[in-house]
Structure formats: C-alpha cells, structure tokens
Amino acid sequence: MILEKNTTAACQPAPVCCPSGHPLKVSRFLLASAFSGCLMLLTGCEAPLNLSDVEKERENPVRRTDQIQALTLNSSLQVAVGNDGLILTRQTSQSPWQRRILDGAPNLIDVDTCPDGSLIALSFEREIWHADAEAQQWTRHALPTPENMLAATCAPDGSFWAVGSFSTLMVSRDAGNSWSETSLNEDAMLSSIQFVDPQTALMTGEFGLVARTEDGGRxxxxxxxxxxxxxxxxxxxxxxGRGWVVGLDGMILHTSDGGASWQQEHTPVAAPLYGISHTGTGLFATGENGTLLTREDSVWRRLSVDTGPVWLRSLIELDDGELLVAGGNGTLTSVHTQ
Incomplete structure (x- = not known):
C-alpha cells in the first residue's frame, strides 16, 4: 500500500512547535495551544490517501498479507493454505490461482492429501477441515481437546491424525466424525507425524522426542x-530406519539406525529451518531469510530463491520438475533446481 503525502512551505511548524534548541519561556496553556494548532495545520495539509493500490491488491488471488503455511497436491490440483482461512488452488502451473476463504477465517497451519485424493487442513483453532478432491466443499470437524495441535497427516488407510502439545495424538477413522485422543504423557510439543508405510509412522517433538508405531498407530x-x-x-x-530432522541455527541431524544415533550434517546457513521435504528431485529444507537448501551426495547447498528475506516453510514438486515454494508475505514461487 502506498500512502501519498505532500507538504508545502505553509505547513512548516511555527518555532514553538519545533524549537531550534533555544529554551522558550511560555505557559503550558500557550504551549499546548501551539502544538494543537501545529497538528491541525499539518493535518490540513495532508493530501487525500491514494487507495488505488489497496484496491488492486484486493483483486489479486495471492496477496502480500497472506502467510502461506503449507502446500500439497493431488492428481488434479495444487493447494496452498494459510492465515485467515486462506485456501488457494490451481490445476497447473500455467493456471491462475483461485482464492477461497473458509467460514470463520480459521488460521490454517497444515494440509495433506488423502489416498482418495481428498484433502485435510489443520487450523490453529483445533479444527480439521475436510474437502473433496476438487477442494470445492469443505467440512469443519472440531477437535475435542484443550491441547494445541501443530501438525496433521492423512494415513495410508485414510484415517486423519493430528499431534500437538503435551505429546497428544488425535485420530479419526471415520473421516472426522469422531475422534480418539491419547498422549505419550510427556510435557512436550509434537511437531511432526509421518507414515512411512501403512503400519509404520514416526513422530518428533520438543526436547528431542521421537516415537514410533508399527501397528498403524494403535x-x-x-x-x-x-x-x-x-x-x-x-x-x-x-x-x-533413515530420517532427518531440522531446527534452529540451520541445524540438520540424520539417523540411519532408526533413531539410535544422530549425526549433524553441515549446512551453509545459521537461519532457523522450518520444513524438510522429499520430492522426486531430492531432499530439500526451507527456513528463515528465504532459505532453501538441497542435499546432494550428503552435502547441503543453498539454492537461489527470488523471494527476499521472507520465511519459507513448505514446498512441492511440480509436473515440470520445478519446485513450488511457499512462505510469508504471499510467497508462492517456482524454483529451478538445476
């Protein structure tokens, strides 16, 4: 938004408003009156606000005020979610983005694709939103818990999972209509959950917590x-047995023995890393200050991203092999990996 303001010499404040350093012996009443007159004079010299840029911004499907938290895709759509109920969808990289705001404007922090192509999105307001594969009909399911949920996934069997504070797990095996809650009884925030096959899933969280299931989460x-x-x-x-975790100070740790031991991998940055993703192109990490890293031959290097110093949190691979990277200030940009 650009606010245009023009002042003229007539708007210069009187000496009593802007003293030149010499003490002025005036009463409080006169001083107050002088300041009031100065403010009125300055206000009167303000040009009308130019709101044309604001109106143009509102016409854009992706806006600078958008904080895009997560990406996913199915066979027909690319999907981005963010603050204030934001849902963005498009069919191909050449298609325009379509903007939608969910009822109540929930703050969406995660999104995933289910095996049938339908979508789930997690809100900070303890909700799972479920949509059809075309992302046209969204149904809200309240999570019956006082805990804050931070991550969600759709398992290979189609069940919905969410994890969060006090090492809490919530699962719905009937498309969000009912929920079961359990806890690892650790006072820790769970920040990720991933199914690597129908029976095996891993969770990670605060204080270095790692947990695994080998029976589908039971x-x-x-x-x-x-x-x-x-x-x-x-x-x-x-x-x-093999995985990576990312965190503050540009740190990436790797295990090749199922979490029995972890080794730090060198990165070229000290910025916090918020996300790690695997695509057909390779393994990537995203973070603060426009950070995008790729791992090649056990070495992490930085990729150039034309986003400025914004935070990046999520990415997906497009049909043409490029990456779609999302983050703050309405960032949705394609990145060449070569």
Missing amino acids: NWQTLDYIPNDFYPLDAYFSSP
Whole structure:
C-alpha cells in the first residue's frame, strides 16, 4: 500500500512547535495551544490517501498479507493454505490461482492429501477441515481437546491424525466424525507425524522426542531422545530406519539406525529451518531469510530463491520438475533446481 503525502512551505511548524534548541519561556496553556494548532495545520495539509493500490491488491488471488503455511497436491490440483482461512488452488502451473476463504477465517497451519485424493487442513483453532478432491466443499470437524495441535497427516488407510502439545495424538477413522485422543504423557510439543508405510509412522517433538508405531498407530513406543534436547521443527523419514530432522541455527541431524544415533550434517546457513521435504528431485529444507537448501551426495547447498528475506516453510514438486515454494508475505514461487 502506498500512502501519498505532500507538504508545502505553509505547513512548516511555527518555532514553538519545533524549537531550534533555544529554551522558550511560555505557559503550558500557550504551549499546548501551539502544538494543537501545529497538528491541525499539518493535518490540513495532508493530501487525500491514494487507495488505488489497496484496491488492486484486493483483486489479486495471492496477496502480500497472506502467510502461506503449507502446500500439497493431488492428481488434479495444487493447494496452498494459510492465515485467515486462506485456501488457494490451481490445476497447473500455467493456471491462475483461485482464492477461497473458509467460514470463520480459521488460521490454517497444515494440509495433506488423502489416498482418495481428498484433502485435510489443520487450523490453529483445533479444527480439521475436510474437502473433496476438487477442494470445492469443505467440512469443519472440531477437535475435542484443550491441547494445541501443530501438525496433521492423512494415513495410508485414510484415517486423519493430528499431534500437538503435551505429546497428544488425535485420530479419526471415520473421516472426522469422531475422534480418539491419547498422549505419550510427556510435557512436550509434537511437531511432526509421518507414515512411512501403512503400519509404520514416526513422530518428533520438543526436547528431542521421537516415537514410533508399527501397528498403524494403535501403540506407540518412545525411542531414544535426539541429543542435546534438539527441538525438531520438522522431520522426514525415507524409511523406518533413515530420517532427518531440522531446527534452529540451520541445524540438520540424520539417523540411519532408526533413531539410535544422530549425526549433524553441515549446512551453509545459521537461519532457523522450518520444513524438510522429499520430492522426486531430492531432499530439500526451507527456513528463515528465504532459505532453501538441497542435499546432494550428503552435502547441503543453498539454492537461489527470488523471494527476499521472507520465511519459507513448505514446498512441492511440480509436473515440470520445478519446485513450488511457499512462505510469508504471499510467497508462492517456482524454483529451478538445476
């Protein structure tokens, strides 16, 4: 938004408003009156606000005020979600984005695609929103818990999962109509959950917490903690035994033995890393100050992203092999990986 303001010499404040450093012996009443007159004079010299840029911005499907938190895609759509109920969809990279705001404007923080192509989105207001594969009809399901949920996923069997504070897990096996809640009884925030196959899933969270299920989520086992109370803000596991976690100070840790041990991998940044994703092109991490990293031959290098110093949180791979990267200030940009 651009606010245009023009002043002339007639608007220059009188000496009593803007003293030149010499003390002025005036009464409080005269001083107050002088300041009031000065403010009125300045106000009178304000040009009318130019709101044309504001109106143009409102016509855009993607706006600078959008804070885009997560991306997903199914066979027909690319989907982005964010603050104030934001849902963005398009069919191809050449298609325009279509903007939709969910009822009540919930703050959406995660999104995932189910095996049948339908979509789920998690809101900070403890809700799961479920949509058809075309993202046209969205149904709200309240999560019956006082805990704050931070991440969600749709399992290979179509069940909905959400994890959050006090190591809480919630699952619905009937498309969100009813929910079961359990906890690992640890006072820790769970920040990620991922199914690597129909029976095996892993969760990570605060204080280096790692837990695994091998029976589709019916029972969970706490594994050895990641050293030094490392707080994984996101995680990716390529198999039950091999995975990566990302966090503050540009740190990435890797395990190849199912979490029994973790090794730090060098990165070229010290910025916080918020997300890690695997695509057909490779493994990528996103973070603060426009950070996008890729892993090649066990070495992380930085990719150039024309976004400025905004935070990046999520990415997906497009049909042409490019990456779609999302983040703050309405960031939705394609990135060449070569």
